Amino acid sequence: MSKTVIEVMNLRKYYGDTKAVDGIEFDLREGEVLAILGPNGAGKTTTVEMLEGLRKPDAGKIEYFEERLPPSSERVKEEIGVQLQSSSFFEYLSVKETLDLFRGLYRKSIPSKDLIKEVSMEDKEKTYTKNLSGGQLQRLAVAVALVNDPRVVFLDEPTTGLDPQARRMLWETILALKKKEKTIILTTHYMEEAERLADRIIIMDYGKIIARGTLDDLIDSIDAENIVTFGVQGEDPVPGEFLDMEGLQHVENREYSVTTRDVERILGRLFERSKRFGLLLDDVTIRKPNLEDVFITLTGRKLRD
């Protein structure tokens, strides 16, 4: 059994009447990749910012390592690496100078050249940060988060706003960290990212943890072997009686999904009803459930809503 690196107990953060984080609890073990998944405003960033020592909780505790240190302790700051949701650096320092500056703030550090290679920015080594693209800035942010060879790495929506190629490149970097057995907390609203990178997943909504576990645990929890998705053409709005079906979720516009173990029965009912109400079904697909389905099942909303 690996060591507990972070323990979070009954953590709360309120902004006026808004409960940004509302009594969450979890722990993180050495070498584990934990993804915190949730829509915008779910409380993911507030949670990690409390873990990083940037915000003080209104209640609850965060303890690091066996020594049970608070996030504000210098020892914790020496051992964590943080990539913030929006990255900003000194505009007139080059990539290498930026890494050198941050390396100088820690007792131990990785050579800048190695970090530049790790995030594939050799050709940008002498470029001022103000001249980097969004994707390059995110890669630099990840490199800066790694300058102190941290035990725990926080990656807050590292691929938001990146094009697919840049996103895959960053995933490779994160997978390389995973191989090095770094403990990683990753917040994201891309289910594919969480599915691909995380050992365990926490799903947050309105400041609470609404589900947790491995990918398989979470998918099993919605008790569905298959998801049937379909679109509806015809009468507007879609008649309520047509939609009165167990497990049916509204996806968007005139698109719906049903989670089921009995695909044949569901398809039969759908075609029978569409005929009865004079509606036309289109884009009918049958697939295995994913995290998005877990979220929709738990909240009735899409992750990106």
Next chain:
Amino acid sequence: MSRLWNFTSGLFKSEIREFQVMFWSFIFPLILYFILTSVFGSFYESDTQGVSFRVGIVREENLAGFGKIIDEVIEGISSEGGPFVKKEYGSIDDALVDLREGRQDIVLVIPAGTNAKMTNALALTVGEVPLRVHYISGKESSTIASSIIEEVINEVNLEIERRGEGDFLDIVSETRVVSAIEEKPFDYKEYIFPGVALMMILSVALLNSPIGLIQYRVSGVNKKLYTTPLRSLEYFAGHFFKLIMTMLISLVLLYLMATFVYRVGGSIFDIRFILTLLFSMIVTISFGLMMASFSKKLSTVAVLGQSLYAIMMFLGGLYFPVFDLPWGIRWLVYALPTTYLVELSRRVMGYQFAPLSIGWLIAVPLIWTTFSLVVFAVNFKKVMGYE
């Protein structure tokens, strides 16, 4: 220590590479020095025509009888168009304080027993009538005023001797040096040097510094730094040293120009002068920090910085004398730390323009520094903190 140095050098490099910083901190002061010296250099050549000197009169006894002759002389020299503007004092102490603090150029004391001595001198032609003249050695206006008074007294003696057909009056001036400052001729290129130097220090302290602090906070650079082991004190020490380095480079350029282009003399290398510049850096940096602590937005700090920069520069007496301004504005002159800092630098050079003692010139900026740092410390977490 290496962490602080590493952080400071990073901040410094990032800052001076910005064109605006480079221009306003390093290039503009040199251009301004050139313009001011070219335009006003010859305008301020020594020209004392039409200048009035200020004389403080202290009467240890009221003049009567033959003593009235001295009164007539005083009225004559202080009448409209005369070389003096007089002010009567009740005590010698008050008059000497004003003399030391530049509010008078000279103090003329009419000692007790002057009436009797005048009577003896004129009626009995015995004895002298001594008048005491207090002045400041080395201060141009004071020395000239002292010489004029002596000349006037000599003229009066000769006139009475001529009119009295041989009767002899011997009014003598007994000059006393109140304090001494190094004697030197007025040199505009030297006079304006502290003004330009302080303008440069102000531009770094009131513009670069608070704007930089707020920019780093707004852009998220500070947020990233807060996740590292860098302490708040180290952050501000780094910021402080970065500003000092920027100011020192700018000062070196200004010194080079003053020395090699304008041949400004040794007073700018006087250790006391250099210390006043360092003192000015600390005072203005504190002021800039206080300004930053009042501003949450970049636009606010930019407006505040530009406004205070202009006010401190023009009403602080950096480029021209400000003590003759109407009282509606003059109170601001007295409130600004730059008024005291630039006067302090010029006092070290041997000039005196403000009617203020050295004590005030040091105390007021020190009060501003303390006040600014306290306000900054109180507001720091509210404005500079992340939450």
